[in-house]
């Protein structure tokens with residue numbers, strides 16, 4: 052429902068704005084639309100846009116985007132992903148309008164890349180895995196409680212399930228049992244995506260007004276930021292949470308790690324970084340979880356195989372055991388290979404001009420460098436029979452682990468590359484594995500409607516429909 056509302060809103064917005072531009076005689080960049088000359092051409096252009104959008108072909112009709120440079124060799128990827136003047140944050144700041152959606156984040160400071168990246172790596176990649184292992188029983192209990200609620204309501208969504216789970220490691224058990232707090236977390240992430248769509252369509256002049264309208268004055272963002280600032284500052288000592296859980300949370304460790312640094316000027320700046328990390332964590336886990344469930348529905352034989360693998364390793368009392376199952380890992384990875392959320396990966400925007408070290412390529416200021424992720428993941432020289440689903444592709448023939456789901460590689464750009472590769476990938480893997488294993492041990496899964504549309508696309512993104520319904524049939528174990 053919500054998805055339909057967003058898409059309809061977008062189409063209506065497109066209609067209105069293109070009509071106005073057309074009447075003003077704006078010369079758009081739509082490839083197949085005629086040049087706008089007067090009312091007749093305007094109506095024809097609007098029809099083309101509506102037809103394209105109805106057939107799920109999304110694009111920005113009137114913006115000239117900066118050039119994109121594609122890179123595929125390991126050497127080049129390793130080089131450009133690390134260079135300071137090619138900024139990761141600037142890419143996402145443009146895409147999601149961080150100026151508005153992250154309370155004036157100064158995304159183009161060059162020191163951000165180095166300091167924030169190191170900080171986030173220590174916080175999530177270095178410290179994260181041990182905390183995830185320690186909290187594993189809490190995650191299982193969190194799944195059980197969330198699932199009980201879902202059964203009472205007769206439904207849930209991957210987004211809600213994933214948010215309830217992952218928020219536990221961010222903010223502890225007590226705060227994330229508060230429905231109003233969970234609502235703000237969910238709303239903030241939705242606001243970001245709705246703004247992204249609106250900002251891509253409208254001239255940047257409108258961004259701050261659109262942000263205000265779409266997010267109702269940034270209600271969720273301000274409420275979260277206030278809460279984070281308090282938890283990272285004056286309210287730290289009075290935070291009502293058990294010490295053993297608190298010690299493992301991201302917010303508590305953020306305060307500890309930044310205490311003696313001159314870069315972090317205080318709780319307000321940390322709170323802004325926390326908004327960023329929450330945003331990074333809030334979308335991709337549920338979307339990948341959704342695709343994995345859809346692939347499982349299409350493959351009942353894989354449900355049996357994975358269930359057997361789980362049964363062979365019972366009791367799953369610790370995360371090390373669940374995390375070491377080669378077939379589960381491989382199935383998840385193969386799903387992601389065939390359903391990448393973004394056609395491009397390892398995106399960096401040149402905040403200054405850059406010349407590759409072997410002088411073969413130069414990147415003008417403002418251009419984006421990235422890898423053609425979709426093509427690479429479907430390239431027969433990297434993956435044999437690349438268009439067919441092989442759930443065992445990443446496990447060895449003897450059933451051992453091949454390459455892991457969380458492994459970072461230039462052949463598999465899902466996590467990015469180099470020192471900026473996703474530091475939260477272990478968190479994402481845990482959430483997905485807990486949900487999949489708990490569901491498989493209880494149910495057989497199938498789609499309510501085999502022909503239901505499963506993906507929608509926006510620019511280079513391909514995302515699951517939240518409304519695709521999965522039916523669960525209880526199994527006797």
Ligand code: HEM
Pocket residue numbers: 132139167168169171172175217327328331332333335336339396397398464465466467468469470471472473474475476478479
């Ligand atoms: C399936 C889920 C996820 C996917 C596919 C994913 C993917 C990515 C990718 C592609 C990047 C950019 C890397 C680059 O440009 O080289 C990234 C960055 C990042 N991700 Fe994730 N991510 C996921 C989940 C998470 C989670 C759960 C967290 C937090 C717990 C997280 C935290 C971050 C952060 C903080 C960055 C920015 C890195 C930096 O600033 O240094 N991600 N992620």
